[in-house]
C-alpha cells in the first residue's frame with residue numbers, strides 16, 4: 236500500500252485556481268486564477284511563482300509547440316509570449332453573447348485546443364443556463380463549434396488510445412464520453428460514463444492517468460475521485476482539506492504527483508476560517524499511479 240500525502244505547494248491564494256498544466260522543460264506548474272485575470276507559473280525547483288496579468292478573466296492555459304503558450308481569455312483564444320508578457324488574439328467566439336466567457340480548456344493529442352464557454356456567474360454555479368458552447372481551435376487558426384446548450388463547460392481529456400473524448404458539463408452532474416476521431420477531430424455518440432453521487436457535488440476539472448482512469452475534481456465536494464470510464468465505477472476518493480477543489484493534473488518527476496487547484500470565491504468568513512488553505516494549490520503524492528504529459532497546441 237502506498238501512503239498518500241497531501242501538501243500545499245503554492246501559498247498564494249487563488250480566487251478561482253484552474254487549469255493546472257505541467258511543463259516538463261521548466262519543471263513548472265502552469266495554472267490560472269480566473270477572476271484575478273492571472274496566468275501563473277510555479278517553478279517546482281526554485282518555488283518561485285511568476286505571473287502575467289491579462290485584460291479579462293483567463294480560464295485555461297496550454298503549451299504552444301512553436302514556443303510560448305496559448306490561453307483562453309474572455310471569449311478569445313490567445314497566444315502568450317511569456318518573455319514580454321504580450322498577448323495576441325488568435326480567434327474570438329460567442330460574439331453575440333456579451334455575458335459569456337471561456338471556461339476550462341485542454342489540447343488534444345493532435346494539437347487542437349479544445350475549450351468551452353459559459354455565461355459569467357453571479358455566484359459560483361449560479362448563472363444564466365444553456366449559454367455555453369464547446370469549441371476547438373485547430374492548428375490552422377480556425378475555431379470550430381462542436382455543440383451548444385452548455386451550462387458550465389469543464390473537464391476534458393482523451394483516452395490513451397485517442398478514441399474517446401471525455402467531457403464534463405458541470406451542472407449535468409455527469410462525466411460524459413464521445414467517440415473521438417483523432418484524424419479529423421470529430422466527436423460522436425455522447426453518453427454518460429459516471430453520475431456524481433450527492434456528496435461529490437459538482438464535477439469540475441479532470442485528467443486521465445496511465446491506466447486510462449479519470450481523475451475528477453469535485454467542486455464543493457473537497458475531493459478528487461478516480462473513475463473507471465469502462466465500468467462507470469468510482470475506484471478511489473482522495474479528500475482534501477478544502478471544499479472548492481476545481482481541477483487536477485499529473486506532474487513532477489515521471490508525472491507521479493497529482494496537482495489540485497482550489498478556489499476561495501463563494502466562501503463566507505466562517506467557512507474561510509475553517510478552511511485556511513482554500514485557494515491554494517495542493518500536491519498529492521503516494522497515489523501509486525502516474526499521468527501523461529500534456530499535448531502542446533500545434534498552431
Ligand SMILES: O=C(O)[C@H](O)[C@@H](O)[C@H](O)[C@H](O)CO
Nearest residue numbers: 253359360387405437439454
Ligand atoms: O472554473 C470553473 O469551472 C468555473 O469557472 C468556476 O466558477 C467553478 O468551478 C464553478 O462555479 C463550479 O461549477
Ligand SMILES: [Zn+2]
Nearest residue numbers: 339389439440
Ligand atoms: Zn473548471
